Amino acid sequence: MTLTDDAIKAAVEAGYAAALKASGGANADYIPYLAKVPSTLCAVCAVTPDGKVFAAGDSTYGFAFESISKIVTMALAMEQSGAEAVRSKIGARPTGLPFNSVMALELHGDAPLSPLVNAGAIASASLVKAKDVEDRWNQILAFQSKFAGSAVSLSAEVNQSEQTTNLHNRAIAWLLASAGNTFCDPMEALDVYTRQCSTLVTCVQLATVAATLANRGVNPITKERVVSAENVGHILAEMTMEGLYDASGDWAYEVGLPGKSGVGGGILSVAPGRLGIAAFAPPLDEVGNSVRAQAALTLISQQLGLNLYAA
Numbered sequence: 001m002t003l004t005d006d007a008i009k010a011a012v013e014a015g016y017a018a019a020l021k022a023s024g025g026a027n028a029d030y031i032p033y034l035a036k037v038p039s040t041l042c043a044v045c046a047v048t049p050d051g052k053v054f055a056a057g058d059s060t061y062g063f064a065f066e067s068i069s070k071i072v073t074m075a076l077a078m079e080q081s082g083a084e085a086v087r088s089k090i091g092a093r094p095t096g097l098p099f100n101s102v103m104a105l106e107l108h109g110d111a112p113l114s115p116l117v118n119a120g121a122i123a124s125a126s127l128v129k130a131k132d133v134e135d136r137w138n139q140i141l142a143f144q145s146k147f148a149g150s151a152v153s154l155s156a157e158v159n160q161s162e163q164t165t166n167l168h169n170r171a172i173a174w175l176l177a178s179a180g181n182t183f184c185d186p187m188e189a190l191d192v193y194t195r196q197c198s199t200l201v202t203c204v205q206l207a208t209v210a211a212t213l214a215n216r217g218v219n220p221i222t223k224e225r226v227v228s229a230e231n232v233g234h235i236l237a238e239m240t241m242e243g244l245y246d247a248s249g250d251w252a253y254e255v256g257l258p259g260k261s262g263v264g265g266g267i268l269s270v271a272p273g274r275l276g277i278a279a280f281a282p283p284l285d286e287v288g289n290s291v292r293a294q295a296a297l298t299l300i301s302q303q304l305g306l307n308l309y310a311a
Contacts, residue, residue: 003048003274005052005054008048008054008275010303011300011304012054012055012300013056014299014300015044015056015296015297015300015303016044018295018298018299019044019279019292019293019295022291022294023291024283024285025283025285025292026284027039027283027284028263028264028284028288030165031158031161032161033155033157033158034161037063037264037265037282038282039282041057041063041281042058042279042281043056043057043058043059043061043202043281044059044203044277044278044279044280044300045277046275046276047207047210047220047275047276047277048211048220048275048276051221055203055204055207059202059203060202060204062201062202063202063264063265063280064155064158064197064198064199064262064263064264065144065152065196065199065201065262065264065266066197067099067121067197067260067261068206068260068262068264069140069196069197069262070115070116070120070124070260071235071238071243071260072140072144072147072196073115073124073140073143073196074115074121074235075143075227076143077115077124078234079231080129081127085127086115086124086234089181090112090113090115090123090124090127090181091111091113091114091115091120092114094113094114095108095113095114097246098245098287099116099245099288100169100172101117102171102175104117104119105119105172105175106175110175110176110179112176114241114242115238116238116242118169119175121193122169122172122176122182122186122189122193123176124193125189125192125193126188126189127183128140133191133192136184136192137196140195140196141153141196143226144196144199144201146219146226147209147212147219147226148209149205149208149219152200152201152205154195154198155199155200158197158198158199159194162194162197162198163191169190170187173190203278203279203280206266206278206280207268207276207278208276209276210270211276212227212276213227213258213272213276214272214273214274214275214276215276216232216272217229236270236272237258240252240258243258243259243261244287245261245288245289246287247285247287247289255298255301255307256307256309256310257269257301257306257307259297261289261293264280264282265280265281265283265284265290265293267280267289267290267294269301271308272308274306275304277297277301277306278297279292279293279294279296281293
């Protein structure tokens with residue numbers, strides 16, 4: 001199916017309408033900041049490989065990047081050390097357990113298995129080559145901005161909320177370190193990982209991240225190459241396997257696109273060579289994926305015939 005501007009615009013509007021009709025879910029409440037974000041917020045956006053933007057709803061509202069930031073840090077580690085180094089040191093397999101599972105570590109010798117679960121994301125942050133903690137953080141923040149096509153900034157309020165409630169992730173970091181699976185001080189890695197989750201992005205920026213991957217690593221807004229074309233396929237493969245937590249298999253089955261969600265309420269998906277799409281709404285289902293964002297992106301994929309596995 002040819003993706004005309006009119007077709008994309010109609011699909012975004014239909015996806016937004018579907019999102020507004022979807023019900024259920026609740027804001028993440030284990031991070032105080034996320035619990036108080038207005039649950040009625042909703043946005044949908046699509047960005048084409050040539051830089052056209054189609055948006056509906058609260059598309060300029062800045063929300064917490066959260067776990068979607070994992071793909072950016074993973075990409076940076078791949079750019080610096082190579083995809084094979086990331087796969088050998090961190091992994092390329094779904095854990096089959098929740099994104100913050102300690103049991104998943106215990107069952108696999110404290111190896112994280114995937115850069116897109118908390119353990120693997122902490123390991124990814126530790127793998128970034130840096131001279132100190134601030135250099136590591138600044139590299140990741142700059143890379144987020146390159147992907148998003150405009151400046152991304154840290155929210156002090158989100159970061160404070162995250163840093164004071166991350167005891168579970170501290171345990172994960174120490175377990176990783178005990179098996180030699182962190183590549184800098186584990187608490188430095190955890191601090192940077194927590195900060196990378198605490199930046200704010202808009203739905204337009206999120207769709208631009210997706211479109212950068214859809215455009216073989218070149219940001220369609222800035223025209224800057226962000227990630228090498230050879231690493232894009234590896235990034236999308238990781239997203240397919242673990243991008244939507246426990247529902248990743250169902251997402252591939254029903255939507256047919258690599259995706260990544262975050263407990264801040266955002267989800268992005270990539271139609272390689274065709275489109276980057278994103279949606280945002282705070283209420284989450286039982287595994288941590290936005291209820292309304294799933295409804296929007298599912299409809300867009302179906303309406304535009306984006307499913308990679310469809311005949």
